[in-house]
Amino acid sequence: MELDISDNAIDAVATIEGIKNLSHLENLHLDDVHLKHVGTVVRALGALSSLRILSLQYNTVEGIITTQDFRNFSKLEQLILDGSPLNTSRGILSSLGPSTSLRLLSSSNTGLSGNLSDHGLCNLVKLQELDLSFNGITGRLPTCWRNMSSIRILNLEDNEFTDSVMSSPLSSLTSLEFLSTSSNHFDIPSSLRPLANHSRLKVLILDDTKLTIDTTVASLIPRLQLKVLSMSNSPSRGFKLTSLGFLNNQHDLRILDLSSNDIQGPFPAWLLQNNTKLEKLFMENNLFTTFKVPSMTLFNLSFMDISNNNIRGKLSTEFWANVPNLSYLNLSANRLEGNIPSELGSMKSLYILDLSSNNFSAGLPIQILLDLCHLNVAYNKLQGEIVLSDHTMNPCLSHLRLTANMSSLMALDLSKNQLDGLIPQELYNLGWLEYLDLSDNNLSGPLPSLFISQRMLHIHLSRNKLNGTLVHALSNSSYLVTLDLSENEFFGSIPYWLGNLSQLTILSLKGNSFYGTFPEQLCRLKSLSMIDLSENNLFGPLPSCLGPLNLSKDYTDKVTSTMNNEIHMIGWPSRPYVRSIKNNREIYHMKMKGEFQAPHIVGFTTKRRFDSYKGYALLKMVGLLLSCNQFSGEIPLEIAILQEMLVLNLSHNKLTGHIPMSLSSLTKIESIDLSYNNLIGSIPEELTQLNSLEIFNVSYNDLSGAIPNKYQFGAFDESSYYGNHLLCGLPLSKKCSTTINTFYISFGVSYTMVGLVIPVVLFINPQWRQRWFHHVELVITTCQSLFITCYYFVQDNFQKLSRGQTF
Structure with a gap:
């Protein structure tokens, strides 16, 4: 019997009281119901003696849980807590001891932090699937995990574990089928020696993992034969692969991701030759120089991304015949040149083709437009006019980035040609x-x-x-x-x-x-x-x-x-060899989702x-x-x-x-450029409150006064203030105290000298004195004359205006 009341605004305690008498209930989902008083809820659920699956995802759980709260869950097999920021998370994990029937525990993104203690999880002797991903767990793996002989699926992605795989319990868990240690601080040899005897391991995810160079050659051929291997890296984490020798003995790969490493030389065609069942290959962001595939038919290969490498030359015509079922091909951001081969038109399964950011020239072969639905050839050297033609286009064409005239077309990108x-x-x-x-x-x-x-x-x-x-x-x-x-x-x-x-x-x-x-x-x-x-x-x-x-x-x-439509064929495929762990399908779907976004x-x-x-x-x-x-x-x-x-x-x-003082209200501003204007006055001191300001330029104005020199303003160089002759203070060499004192002193001295020199000169020289008084008299007379003239002019015209006369 199953009951799902997820995504509802309910009174969880009252609801549980109403269903706790459902003695045959086996599967209960209480996802996203904003649980509170979790201890009370769990204790009430304990009355459901037949309960096998309990899901409490996406809740904000409050309260305290003790070991006694789980004492009646004797048949509970699956407990799912994902996305619930559990402020009692450590208490929940340590209280699971009596629940020895538990086979699946998923506590992804629940806010777990600190070290894992040796008790609690160690009591779950029947545990087969454990997901602790996207938390903040630190330290080493508990030593008691060596006894978890039933564990098949282990996801530790995105934590802060620090451990050597060589000496950690991982080397003893030979029942593992799925293992992800991505985005941690695990130390693992590049040869994968500690996992050589894991014959059941089929999916291994080591993205952003610290790999150490291991030159030791194992005397025995590794027993593991992987179906999925991912060892991609981001620029700031992990040791980048430079050699692929550890893959020499792999013959059953279906999905391989070695993107964002430092792999050099020609494209490793031998990988395709050894793994004829390979379906998806991610090799973008490496340093390959040439591209060639083995002279054999690869019927299973459907997805291939070799973008952003250093591949030069022309595309070989042999390739298209050897991959008849290829549906996605990304060769963008390389140095390929010449014409785009018309043989691409013979690939009837090709659904998405990205040849952007290369050096292709001439035009685009009409043949390749017949079956494609997504095409990107932007950022090349294609020439000619844009020609739209109905009869050359595939009716499914909905994401074309070259030329089209179909009613379903949603995006058209011909840029950088x-x-x-x-x-x-x-x-x-x-x-x-x-x-x-x-x-x-x-x-x-x-x-x-x-x-x-x-x-x-x-x-x-x-x-x-x-x-x-x-x-x-x-x-x-x-x-x-x-x-x-x-x-x-x-x-x-x-x-x-x-x-x-x-x-x-x-x-x-x-x-x-x-x-x-x-x-x-x-x-x-x-x-x-x-x-x-x-x-x-x-x-x-x-x-x-x-x-x-x-x-x-x-x-x-x-x-x-x-262009955010589903590209379902790119996602992680359903795999019979890994049955549960919920995140598998999303890992590559999220990775590839943005491939064709605008x-x-x-x-x-x-x-x-x-x-x-x-x-x-x-x-x-x-x-x-x-x-x-x-x-x-x-x-x-x-x-x-x-x-x-x-x-x-x-x-x-x-x-x-003036520069408005109100600009200090722009608390998020990062760049202000007011240069080459006619602004006057001082720079407002209040602008120093702009903590996010990185660029400030007021050069070539008529500003004056002291430059503010507090906080980040002390980091702006003199080029921010060039061309303002009355500005002073750092970072300019002109000191404000010297400038101001010099101005006032020179002003005072000048006018004092004028006031003293004129009377002395007039006293000494009678002729100059006579001319001076004559000049003063002339100025006074002129001013009086002008005043009288203006007065009579206004009076006369006012009288005419009052009599209605025109001027």
């Missing part, structure tokens, strides 16, 4: 198109009046030669999230309809010839995360409506909506360099960039209302007035 000509108006017919990237090409001409569908979310057309105005080109794009038209030749005013794009989050019009005043309609866009209008011909004052603009970070759902690259200049913000990095990029225009007037005080702002660049304009 040498394409020229006009943008086809036929793009409007792609009713499902959501992502378009034609940036970094030589496209020219205006945008077509019917250019995109109303479903479009992301448009990237930067760094082309597009021109004309934007009067109506995109006015129907009411769902736009990203619009990047930077570094083209557009002109005219910024169109009013931009204010109607309520979902717009990223707007970059940098490096064009737009003119006019700041478009106040942009102030209506409450979802904006970044505005870049720099390097245009905009003029006039900055509007006060910039304050209510409220730059937002709400970009998560919008940026992930495109990159969403937006570039702009900040922190004195050009940055490209890509994908989720845009979540953190909140900025206002208006540099290199003709804006005038004072900086609006309301600009400080933009609390989420990280980057403010108003440089190279004609702004006047």
